[in-house]
């Protein structure tokens with residue numbers, strides 16, 4: 001038994017969990033082509049959830065701040081990018097790869113810029129006065145989320161808003177009897193690229209070292225002479241921008257968005273952060289991939305259980321590891 | 331002029347008044363020992379100096395500058411290092427990362443690092459290990475090393491010998507002796523023999539007040555006073 005545990009540990013330990021779930025799903029689903037389609041969809045969803053969740057996880061890890069308003073950045077990112085894409089409709093449908101991608105880049109940059117500015121404003125005006133007070137954090141950030149949702153309702157109306165996709169991301173690759181939606185492959189690749197960038201910043205730079213140390217013990221980092229509160233504003237802005245980017249990508253994935261999309265996603269995002277272990281982006285990625293795969297497999301096998309399956313996954317993991325799979329503190 | 335002056339410090343944690351009246355002076359150079367029974371308020375005193383609790387009313391003066399109410403990070407930047415009771419090690423960081431974090435510009439001063447490795451050879455041997463995997467004594471060494479990786483004027487050290495094996499305690503005493511040649515140490519200690527061998531000046535805190543202050547030589551000679559201020563039978 002211990003030999004088995006050790007072998008598993010060397011092979012990747014909890015990182016093998018998604019593989020494990022994928023194998024079980026393969027057996028249950030039976031048809032390899034459906035399984036591949038679902039796995040790609042799950043990985044794409046996982047990467048988008050990762051973008052939405054990573055900021056939340058770091059923000060909690062670094063300053064113990066519970067931000068229930070995080071979903072506002074997701075929703076605004078979605079609506080702002082969708083509006084930019086609608087405005088650049090000509091570029092999107094043009095038979096030019098360059099124009100297509102420029103429209104998409106413009107839309108994503110708009111969402112990211114919004115996330116940075118709104119994140120700065122949110123941190124300075126709403127979060128700063130309630131550091132160290134969880135109850136007031138919950139109340140005030142839920143309040144902010146409601147205000148944000150109503151603002152979206154006021155600007156974009158309540159009817160579902162349809163999202164244009166650049167032509168080069170439309171359609172599927174067909175390989176044999178397997179079909180892979182191009183947009184999903186793209187979402188996976190972009191999310192993975194952002195993860196690698198974040199990973200390198202956290203593990204190869206001095207700022208990253210300060211953030212990792214601050215997640216473990218903020219007071220000690222301050223006692224070494226660093227202003228964690230100033231670092232925190234930067235992390236908050238980055239987290240908000242990533243959430244907005246995640247929302248923008250999600251909009252293209254769903255193609256129809258509503259003002260409460262952020263709030264709907266937030267339950268899943270919280271599950272991701274809790275499963276992964278607060279404060280660690282490796283944990284967040286692992287949680288996001290697990291939830292993405294689980295949602296798609298269960299959505300196919302037993303559609304009625306889709307949301308419940310994530311709750312069950314969370315409870316099971318917390319019973320096994322109360323601090324999540326890869327908590328940032330040892 | 332003393333290096334650090336604490337005047338009428340009355341620190342409350344939440345609604346609990348912990349320090350009622352703490353006043354003492356730490357002269358420049360050597361080891362100043364702060365003694366006192368468990369729960370007397372020694373840790374709270376160090377945390378108040380670092381700005382981790384707010385020492386109000388009361389004042390803390392460092393090199394003539396009033397540092398009361400300053401941010402912890404700014405206090406640290408004046409050249410005060412803190413080795414907390416729980417050591418404050420970053421467990422997921424490697425030994426070297428723990429040290430490099432404490433440097434001012436992210437680079438090791440070769441000579442200082444060599445001196446630290448001479449004092450604590452384990453820190454060289456395990457430089458790439460994650461710090462959570464170190465033994466208690468090695469963690470304590472890392473915490474002290476982190477405090478001296480940059481030149482400092484004053485180091486606050488909270489009960490560094492707690493739970494350590496006698497051989498490691500001896501190594502720690504040697505290290506403190508060496509460090510105190512260039513840096514003032516304010517040492518909180520329960521192990522009286524350890525404290526006695528290092529301290530020049532001292533104070534005793536009892537129930538949130540300074541109950542006695544003087545030289546270590548005088549205090550070590552006065553068994554009655556020791557019994558009254560440090561014994562557990564009160």
Ligand SMILES: Nc1ncnc2c1ncn2[C@@H]1O[C@H](COP(=O)(O)OP(=O)(O)O)[C@@H](O)[C@H]1O
Pocket residue numbers: 343346348366367368369370371372373374375
């Ligand atoms: N975080 C805290 N909250 C409430 N009371 C505390 C806290 N920290 C310390 N105290 C109380 O303050 C008193 C002094 O504690 P401390 O300074 O840690 O003593 P010492 O370091 O001398 O053992 C104790 O009675 C302790 O219970």
Ligand SMILES: [Mg+2]
Pocket residue numbers: 372373374415488
């Ligand atoms: Mg103490």
